Amino acid sequence: MTTARLHIAIELIEAIGEYLDSLGLSAAEFYQQNGFHPDEENDSGYVDFALFSALFDAAAQFAGDDYIGLKVGENFLARHWGRLGYLIMAGENGIEGIQYIQRFATIVTNALEMKWLTDSATLSCEFALLGGTWSRHVVDYFVSSSLSLSRATSNEKTQYLSVHFKHDGGPTPAFYDTFLQSHCYFLQASNRITVDIEGLRQASAFRDPRLKKILEEHADQVLQSLSASDELVESVRRYIIDHLPHGAPSLKEVCEHLGQNERSFQRALAKLGVNFQEMVDDLRRRMALEYIRNDYNFLDIAMMLGYSEQSAFHRAFKRWTGMPPSRYRRTLQQNEKKPGEGPGEQQKVPD
Numbered sequence: 001m002t003t004a005r006l007h008i009a010i011e012l013i014e015a016i017g018e019y020l021d022s023l024g025l026s027a028a029e030f031y032q033q034n035g036f037h038p039d040e041e042n043d044s045g046y047v048d049f050a051l052f053s054a055l056f057d058a059a060a061q062f063a064g065d066d067y068i069g070l071k072v073g074e075n076f077l078a079r080h081w082g083r084l085g086y087l088i089m090a091g092e093n094g095i096e097g098i099q100y101i102q103r104f105a106t107i108v109t110n111a112l113e114m115k116w117l118t119d120s121a122t123l124s125c126e127f128a129l130l131g132g133t134w135s136r137h138v139v140d141y142f143v144s145s146s147l148s149l150s151r152a153t154s155n156e157k158t159q160y161l162s163v164h165f166k167h168d169g170g171p172t173p174a175f176y177d178t179f180l181q182s183h184c185y186f187l188q189a190s191n192r193i194t195v196d197i198e199g200l201r202q203a204s205a206f207r208d209p210r211l212k213k214i215l216e217e218h219a220d221q222v223l224q225s226l227s228a229s230d231e232l233v234e235s236v237r238r239y240i241i242d243h244l245p246h247g248a249p250s251l252k253e254v255c256e257h258l259g260q261n262e263r264s265f266q267r268a269l270a271k272l273g274v275n276f277q278e279m280v281d282d283l284r285r286r287m288a289l290e291y292i293r294n295d296y297n298f299l300d301i302a303m304m305l306g307y308s309e310q311s312a313f314h315r316a317f318k319r320w321t322g323m324p325p326s327r328y329r330r331t332l333q334q335n336e337k338k339p340g341e342g343p344g345e346q347q348k349v350p351d
Contacts, residue, residue: 006049006131008109012141013052014038015080016059019072023063034058045082049111049131056137066170069137070179073144076152081108083219085149090212094150094158094200098123100219107222112142122161124194136167139191146193147180154202160195164188233274240283244306248284251276285320288313292329301325 013036017027031038034055060068078085084104088097098116105112111134115126129138143163150158160182169176169186176184239257243249254276255262269276284305291301302313317325 006109006111007046008049008052008111009080009082009107010038010045010047011080011082012108013047013055015072015075015077016055016068019068019075020059020063022075025063030059030062033062049109049129049134053134053138056135056141060137066172067137067140067175067179069135069140070144070176072137073141073146074148074179076145076148078149078152080145081149083215083222084108087212087215087219088149089153089204089206090208090215091153091204092207092212093203094154095197097150097153097204098200104219104222107219118197121197122194123197123200124192126190126192128191136170139165139167143180143191143193150195150200153204153206154199157202158195158199160193162192162194164190164192166191232268236269236276236279237283240280241287244284244287245304247306247308248280281316284316288317288320288325292325293332298325 017031017038020027020030036051036055056069056072059072060066065071078089081088084100084107087100087104091097091100102114102116105114111130113128113130117124117126127142143165147158147160160180162183162185163176163180164185165176166188167186169184173184173186176182235258236254239254240249243253251262251266255265258265260268266276269279287305288301291304296304298313299310302310305313307313307316314324317328321328323331
């Protein structure tokens with residue numbers, strides 16, 4: 001119930017626009033059509049990962065390109081990964097670049113989960129996208145941009161030995177083999193890239209020990225800032241959950257508890273893409289679904305969620321799921337749904 005908001009650096013969305021412009025299409029028109037306003041979104045430097053995924057699908061339609069993720073990744077520039085991209089470029093070699101990815105990946109996105117496997121000759125990275133089922137183009141982008149970055153630092157000597165994709169490869173799967181110059185496999189159990197370690201040992205063409213030290217210090221600062229932001233949201237959520245049985249806490253009560261000014265507090269949450277009232281409502285929704293799965297009676301659930309009347313809880317539940325709680329429970333029992341997959345519950349991206 002307290003999953004962190006999945007974010008991604010806004011530069012990656014700008015990379016999509018830059019690719020569209022390179023085709024002679026209008027990134028500004030594309031952004032406008034999809035309700036994205038770069039200047040307004042750039043306050044915190046991050047946007048919802050769900051938006052990134054949706055814009056990649058929209059860009060594929062806008063450009064009429066089934067493999068836009070690969071092509072945007074091919075046009076990778078270090079600034080698309082911000083400090084991490086420049087840091088990898090300034091590092092000693094690909095091995096050190098991998099270490100920086102392991103350490104600082106969350107300053108680009110916290111939606112990636114990676115597992116590294118190695119033997120004497122090869123290195124493999126298994127990766128998953130957290131929080132939902134995302135666009136195939138997002139997976140393709142990470143595969144392609146990683147290759148572009150590795151080749152830039154190794155004088156084109158990096159080569160993927162094989163790439164495994166969980167997705168089906170789209171309408172022309174053979175395109176991947178040609179584009180990535182590798183053996184590609186689809187509908188696999190996991191996404192996995194395998195490379196020759198020897199290629200990673202090539203000294204970076206852009207290594208700069210002095211710049212590397214500066215960028216490493218800056219990356220540490222960004223990590224600390226992100227950690228502090230996560231702690232703020234967690235503190236608010238814990239307070240709401242603890243006090244719901246006594247009624248939904250107000251913004252004023254939370255600010256008094258945290259010792260913060262209301263306006264400053266709201267601005268801090270806004271930079272994280274969080275709205276206080278939406279957070280309260282979402283926590284109530286998630287807790288209600290959990291309580292129903294655990295067979296609490298509806299009056300108790302209403303009280304535990306801070307509703308003054310059971311009817312108010314019923315109205316809220318119908319707004320969340322499209323059905324009253326009694327029908328939801330019956331259908332849940334009949335279908336024997338897995339946890340988190342109850343009927344009428346739209347799968348939502350966690351904050």
